[in-house]
Amino acid sequence: MDNLSFLFAAYTIIWAVIFGYVFYLYRKQRKLQREIDLLKETIDKQKRD
């Protein structure tokens, strides 16, 4: 591997890990949103009954 390849590898890994973490946060947020919607639905159903 030449110097340029090492530089390319380092910067690729940095951005991949950062985007990976942001994606993990996004997935977690979506899961929480689904749970909140489910809770809202349950509360509405209980109110109606």
Next chain:
Amino acid sequence: MNRKGILRDNVLLGLNLVLMIAALYLIFIYVPTERNMGVVQRIFYFHVPLAWVSLLAFLFVFVCSVLYLWKRVIKWDTLAHAAAEVGIVFITLVLITGTVWAKSIWGAWWTWDARLTATLVLWLIYLAYLLIRNYATEQAQGARFAAVLGIVGFIDVPIVVLAVNLWRTQHPPALIFEGGITSPMLLTILVSIAAFTVLYILMVIQSASMKNLETEVKRLKDI
């Protein structure tokens, strides 16, 4: 999230975008190539800011852990947890970029040098900090265990910083403070440090608000 929070996040996001673009311009176009190491030395402009942000993260974990044990307010534990989570992402990157740089310059991916070993120990400490919560029977107990580890584990931070002065190491000393870099290099590294500091703040805010939401959903489910 309220309107003030959304505005703050948008301002931080905009600021981070501008700083990151400026940093990339400075790293790949503006700053001259270092004479001895060549183009691979440009790893330095991300490696050092990542290390700076990691150490800042663990200082923040330490402060929040002390405040949690003192006041027993869950907000401090949430902030410490978020800071450690983001900190471990950054310190993982420090170790990876360090090994890539080492392979290119020293010819080996890893050496048991004092700075490198102390950083690996720091990584293990904060990995344990995140894992310890799962072994506690209740949330408060996990928070307490983690806070103690967050305080004790911080002992390794000054060891990482001072390792290059205390022992003979292959890792170079902090060139920024010793005037070992030229003005364009200094400008580039400072802009990059600013960009990563803002990114870190933004990530901690997002992670902490997610953890608050998680606690709230859990509480509502238990009702």
